[in-house]
Amino acid sequence: MSEPIDPELEENNNVDSEAGNDQTVDQAFSDDESLDPSAAGQPESRDEEMERLRRTAAEADKRVLQAQAEAENFRKRMRRDFESQIKFASTDLVIDLLQVRDNLNRAIEAAENSGQTDALKEGVAIVAKQMDDVFGKHGVTEIPAAGETFDPNLHEAISQMPSPDVESGKVAHVAQSGFRLHDRVIRPSQVVVSTGPAS
Template sequence: MTTKPDNDDIDSARAADEAPTDDSLAEELTEASDAGGAASEIDVLRAELAEAKQRLVRGQADLDNFRKRAARELESERRYAALPLLADLLPVADNIQRAIAAAEESEHEAGLLEGFRMVADQLTSVLEKHHCREIVAHGETFDPNLHEAISLLPSAEHEPNTVMEVTSTGYTLHDRVVRPSQVVVAAEKPKEA
């Protein structure tokens, strides 16, 4: 015994297969309002549709903003990932520079001095390769963002607020200060009475 599908079943299947567009939906609703007098229901459905569209647009904008923010944060993390390592390496660079200065004062250690200079040059090259740069401070105007004043001395040879001496070199990684330069800053000349 075979059964024929009802016309209602066929119409339901066709309706499920065809995705109505906004225009066709509006036409159907208009026809329904003419036929059934449900204009207020159509207005409610149109308002709900408009609200759903607005929520969709806001949701897409929020998702786009989240993606952009996550990409910026990831780039920042990647860019500054070496910061702790560089902070640990900088005292090594300082000690090499001190050893070079001590060897320069001794006439008997010329080979040792040359070796230290080679190591210092290599370390400087590696730091620069990874965008870690020395902060130039000597003779510059004191900048609290880049320098840490450890002493303030009056000076006749230097302008006030000028770095006279660098006691510990500072470094930056990209645009971020890893360690400020420790400096001695010139104070105003003492006024004679």
């Protein structure tokens, strides 16, 4: 048989229970406040957010434009390098053929000096002329030298000599003709440079 419940004791228990419930509610509100974004700092306004996004987009556009410009410069540089390689790919072949041209010209000189028939001399001269035409067709041109002012970029001085007819510092004699392939010197002219009239 259960004992009768003291009304005063039951009232105290109810008060303690209500107090516990109030503490739980207060704790719940405290936890909710910790999740409030405003507790970490002042949130940015809509205008500030829009301005930040505009700046970010402008910086991204700038980086894209810079990347595009760098890519275009790279493509142009690669195209120039490729065109240059194609343009001067025949350099070694031309240099070798120039030696053949030299020999043809020596044959013409030898024919003139030895009294060979005009037909032989003319035949060799025609071959030499054909070779010059082929060279010209492919951008190979002779470097002017005789009577020109000596230029170390175009001429290779093999000696000096006095000359009554050629000013000092100019080419008095061409020992071997020089040539360009397009705008590049592939063989400088070998020349004798005048020192002026003998004193």
